Amino acid sequence: MATPAPPRWDRKMQQRLARGEEAALGELYDRFASLVHSIAHRVMADEDAADQITREVFGYIWENPDAFDPKDGNMRSWIASLTQRQAVHRLRRSEAERVRIGGERSAAQLEARVREANTAARADFIRTSMPSSIRATLELAYFQRRDYRRTAAELGLTENETRRRLRLGLQMLSTAMQPPQSSPSPPSGSSGGVL
């Protein structure tokens, strides 16, 4: 489910969660679990850690549905940023432990790893949020190794349009590499683990 739900869905979901509707919690999970789990997995590269972060993120939302403010963006991007923050927090903690134990890891390596994880998580979110027409074109060219002419032919597009989509898709993805101007305000007001 790549496309964000309409704002009305977000608000309704928030109200239902606030009301304590278990059925709404199930629907929330069904809609966002794969997003949460894949971001957590991208950052931690570990199945158990990703499961754990998934539990923490949904637990947080269920306990704090009011922390979502539709004015700041849709629920999907809110959940993605919650997940990224929580996952990076856990990564930092586990990596810091390794630095402290005095392994082969340095603080600089830790920062590099965290930066890389942040970028990868943002890229995942961007890739899954971009219009599906652009994503499909990119994936055909990259994963199926079609050149753009064959991509155009397979998708029934003009060559111009195909070139445009490939370039636009990569431009969107490349924004993941910029450090976020200011990460959306974390619920607790700190950038640490919040859930």
Add this chain to the structure above:
Amino acid sequence: MNGPMGNEPLGDGDTPPHGMPLPRVPQPRDAADDMPSMPESQPVPALEPELEPQPRLVADPALPAYHFDHDTLKSLLGAWALSACSAEESAAVEDHLTHCASCAEEALRLRDAVGLLHREDSLDLDPLLRARVLEGCLGRRPARIPVPEWAGPYDAETARLDAFLGDLGDPEWEMPVRLTWSGGQRQLTLSGVLAHLGSIDGLVAMAIGLDDPLGPDAPRTIAGRTDEAADRCGHHSHALIRSSWRAQTRGIVRTLSFAGTSSGGLPVDFTGLVLPIRDALIDRAFECWIHAEDVATALDYPYEPPAPRHLNRIIDLAARQLPAVLAERRRAGLASSPGWLTEAGTPGRTLHLEVEGQGGGHWYIPLDSPAAIASPDTEVAHVALEGIEFCQLAAGHRHPEDLAAGQDGEREAIRDVLCATASMSRM
């Protein structure tokens, strides 16, 4: 890495007016003197070797040279970064990059972005994670409007099928899926299977005041409803069929949550079989699992059985229905073991059904009459089989003769019970 940015042609002067590329003799670069926006130290993510553009090709003087204007070259940057343009276009782009700083900057950025195109690597969420996450949440804050416990298997199984559907592409929706039950078989597409599931769920929906998805005056029988729904789904997109099916499942769970546990006795009429809704939903969860498995089998995907505690509810429902089904079969002359006259409420001959594995347990089935009391003390036969096997039998996917079941005691009684179990299966 000897990437496209690593070399530049000799004499990087102005573009010739009509873009005839100069013969290019690659030469190591000394410094990024003319391209300050291209930090040499920035690592370029390694691409898979096959995706490497082949800058060497560009020096081939045999290639015809074409003119590309700036806008065309710019439009090629994405395709170039993905190594998805012709050798000649790559050459033209690379040549252009040596004297167009803005394109060079973008090219490097897009090239790096290619390194971020990972495959989604955790497509398959563990279906059991849902229950763990939801339980964790409810431990932190109890639900004020809980889902009735008996609606849990339906909630979980429909969510699991929906997640499975999310991973399928369009061609898979048109694959033939064969449904089999003890009384017959039928071939549908995946859309048709969902239409079938949704049309029968509709009987549950109507019982709690929701609309019939097939509209007023729709047929009531399972076959009639399936035909009607399968006919209609030919006119709709897969996305719409899936979302209508899902919306109805969510509507049922939600409505029952608001109605509360006390609504469990509401009757649902499946024509020929009336079940209280608390059992009807377990039956629907069973159907959903079995048909999801039919679909997965047709597509050659794995599909796991339900969580053990849900499997247990499904087995329990079948075991509870057995005495009535046995009696009916005996009346119809389909039973081979004679029924003994037993007064209602008194102990009668009993079959001990032992279901092994996760979700299993022990059930005591009265053989003589649904009204008789089953008891270990009057056990005349014992049958032991694995939980999934029992469910497959109840789904009509196994013949009673082909089962790997441990048997002890009256053979005919065992045979009657196994045949009765299979006979409960429906489309």
